[in-house]
Amino acid sequence: MKLGIVGAGMAGLSCAEAAIRAGHEVTLFDKGRGAGGRLSTRRTSTSSGDLRFDHGTMTFNARSDAFKMAVADWRDRGLVSEWTANMARFSSGAPRSFSDETHYVGAPAMNTLIKGLAIEKTVHFGWRVNRLQQSSAGWTLHFQEQPETFDCDALVLAIPNEQAVELLASVWPDFAQKAASCVSVPIWSVMLGYETALQLEFDLAEVTGSPIRKISRNQRKPGRDPSGECLVIQASPDWSVAHVEDEPEDVTKALEQACFDLLGAAPSAPLSRQAHRWRYALNATPYGKPFVLNEALHLGVCGDWLLGDRVEDAWSSGRALGEIL
Numbered sequence: 001m002k003l004g005i006v007g008a009g010m011a012g013l014s015c016a017e018a019a020i021r022a023g024h025e026v027t028l029f030d031k032g033r034g035a036g037g038r039l040s041t042r043r044t045s046t047s048s049g050d051l052r053f054d055h056g057t058m059t060f061n062a063r064s065d066a067f068k069m070a071v072a073d074w075r076d077r078g079l080v081s082e083w084t085a086n087m088a089r090f091s092s093g094a095p096r097s098f099s100d101e102t103h104y105v106g107a108p109a110m111n112t113l114i115k116g117l118a119i120e121k122t123v124h125f126g127w128r129v130n131r132l133q134q135s136s137a138g139w140t141l142h143f144q145e146q147p148e149t150f151d152c153d154a155l156v157l158a159i160p161n162e163q164a165v166e167l168l169a170s171v172w173p174d175f176a177q178k179a180a181s182c183v184s185v186p187i188w189s190v191m192l193g194y195e196t197a198l199q200l201e202f203d204l205a206e207v208t209g210s211p212i213r214k215i216s217r218n219q220r221k222p223g224r225d226p227s228g229e230c231l232v233i234q235a236s237p238d239w240s241v242a243h244v245e246d247e248p249e250d251v252t253k254a255l256e257q258a259c260f261d262l263l264g265a266a267p268s269a270p271l272s273r274q275a276h277r278w279r280y281a282l283n284a285t286p287y288g289k290p291f292v293l294n295e296a297l298h299l300g301v302c303g304d305w306l307l308g309d310r311v312e313d314a315w316s317s318g319r320a321l322g323e324i325l
């Protein structure tokens, strides 16, 4: 069977892996210019050289045995590493240590994992699907910028639910309506780059009672260039919702201020300041099934939002759908 998959993040690639194993001919399309999805890495050029920030997911965990096995395989293939980060929790400004699950990161960058999973698969990056059309044989995909179309026997959407709803509204309206009730929340991420490391006693911090949710020092992750400081500040969902339409410059200013109010340090000006809004970052109301498949339409849907809001959910959802195709 010729299968088309829209979205080459963790869910799409995990679905592709299982479908290829079952003997299907799989082609993936992703609107992103490069591999990553929400496991992306931003490279920033500065006067002191390039800095790298994992500005989406900072780390992920493995809970199920099946996902632990997948992560072990990625470790063997050199795509991920365990990060024994020095953790801190900030609540009302007072840091305290805490123990947590094992943290995994793509190495040497978060998007290395997605790049590695995309190898030996047919993936077209920079192709945004903007219309689905049913044909006698199956589906025809139309793209925003490319005049070509793509025909396939069956189709999988592995994209955030709001984006899936847009594409499905005209071809599977019943499901589009149900999927629309799974709402994603945005997260703002601010990236601050410094020439020298800051005097901080943690690598990864969880924060409550602040506009900030997490802080990560990217250069402290395994495989990264340890010189300089690559600070990633993630806003809380509540703050991000309230400021979702703010200008990136205003968001950067507010979160930089909140960060140093919390850390009690006022360093020199950073070499680089950037903000990125993840409009569909974390799903607040999962669908509750690993995937949805309409056999009559030859159309399936997977993604983290079917099960939760974690990398493991995306992988589990994609794999479950890929195995049944």
Ligand SMILES: Cc1cc2nc3c(=O)[nH]c(=O)nc-3n(C[C@H](O)[C@H](O)[C@H](O)COP(=O)(O)OP(=O)(O)OC[C@H]3O[C@@H](n4cnc5c(N)ncnc54)[C@H](O)[C@@H]3O)c2cc1C
Pocket (backbone or CB within 6 Å): 006, 007, 008, 009, 010, 011, 012, 029, 030, 031, 032, 036, 037, 038, 039, 055, 056, 057, 058, 059, 060, 061, 127, 128, 129, 130, 158, 159, 160, 163, 187, 189, 234, 278, 280, 281, 282, 302, 303, 304, 305, 309, 310, 311, 312, 313, 314
């Ligand atoms: C800021 C942030 C923090 C997070 N923190 C954590 C964490 O601590 N732990 C954890 O486990 N998870 C975390 N997550 C969630 C985790 O990143 C996701 O659960 C997971 O990456 C989702 O994978 P996915 O394949 O379902 O979706 P995505 O990674 O979003 O992949 C979907 C892909 O579809 C593409 N796409 C969308 N629409 C189209 C279209 N029309 N045509 C073509 N391509 C399209 C996109 O470009 C994207 O690459 C975080 C996410 C964010 C944003």
